[in-house]
Amino acid sequence: MHEENILFAGAGIKKNGKVLIMLHGRGSSAEDILSLATYLDVNEFALAAPQATGGSWYPRSFLAPPEQNEPALSDALTMLHALVADFETKGIRKQDMYFLGFSQGACLALEFITRNATRYGGVIAFTGGLIGDKIYRDHYKGDFAQTPVFIGTSDPDFHVPVERVYATANILNEMGAAVTEKVYANMGHTINQDEITMANTLILNAGQ
Template identity: 65%
Template sequence: MHKENIVTAGAELATAKKALIMIHGRGASAEDILGLSGLLNVADYALLAPQATNHSWYPQSFLAPPAQNEPWLSSALDILKKLVANIQEEGIRQEDIYFLGFSQGACLTLEFITRNAGKYGGAVAFTGGLIGDKIYPENYQGTFEGTPVFIGTSNPDFHVPVERVKDTTRILKSMGAAVTERIYDNMGHTIIRDEIDLANELVFR
């Protein structure tokens, strides 16, 4: 399963007041996603990017039945749960922990925070949605207590159907998240400047 391999940057975790967990996409690396930090208002954050074994968090599409992505999906979620616990052990409160992911990493970000809903600093999902062949509401409980969440995606996107993004937004809003969703026509499977600006404005403020 996934080995604990956390690449760090930014402020020292022991002295920082905020932490950002950055989750890379399929075929990418922790260093890749950390490269986005220079565009974000996170200069004083501790930055932590877990590295997926073989550069993939789970083997199939995020739209596959969850069993087809096991045991890798559960292993990836466990890595994040341990990382959040470690950050809190260093004295950073849950409400000062932030998340950001792209593509497969955005799906994992959304799945993790919705399975572990609470008051977080905020979350950014660049092209992603909740994981599964359908939405499994029984997996999600708790309240986000107004946690700001930004979700951006393209219409169309080859990997992430717009309807799944909209369904994800509805679930998060029903659980008390302050979700801002942006759907960009023909953006492609990438991250654009407007998304970065909105992430800074709404989450890393």
């Protein structure tokens, strides 16, 4: 079970405010993913970074059959459900909730929003894709209503095949998201400055 362990930073949580949920990668920490805020246009955002128990949201590759990542995967998704519900009780609308993740955290963010598609504020996935040995289309439902999504990745990437990124973008587009995908040749498993710029321009500053 993932214990409830969430670090908060940024602007305070307030009714009709904005919140950015930040999900760290495997072997990383909430503190690490929060450090990205230095480079992001999030002055008006409350920041929430959950910590995965044991430093991993699920034990195997995101390309493993889903049952091989249980019960950790379902626990992580349930944690996000609870976090979103808690923000709603505090007066934050889903259209003012944003998600950001890197690597395993990006996969988890994409899996959560696609299983629960609605109009979110925006989604930033630094190197990630939908979870499973294949795309399980029946797992996904809802309408993103033009939620802006940015997915950036390297080609090649040791952990995330670019083919899964393309397949993920296609599903999100089918479900009404406004997806921008960007593939960087030989970038490595990291985040580059252009991705930060895209995140700020396309997602965090969109509509302001």
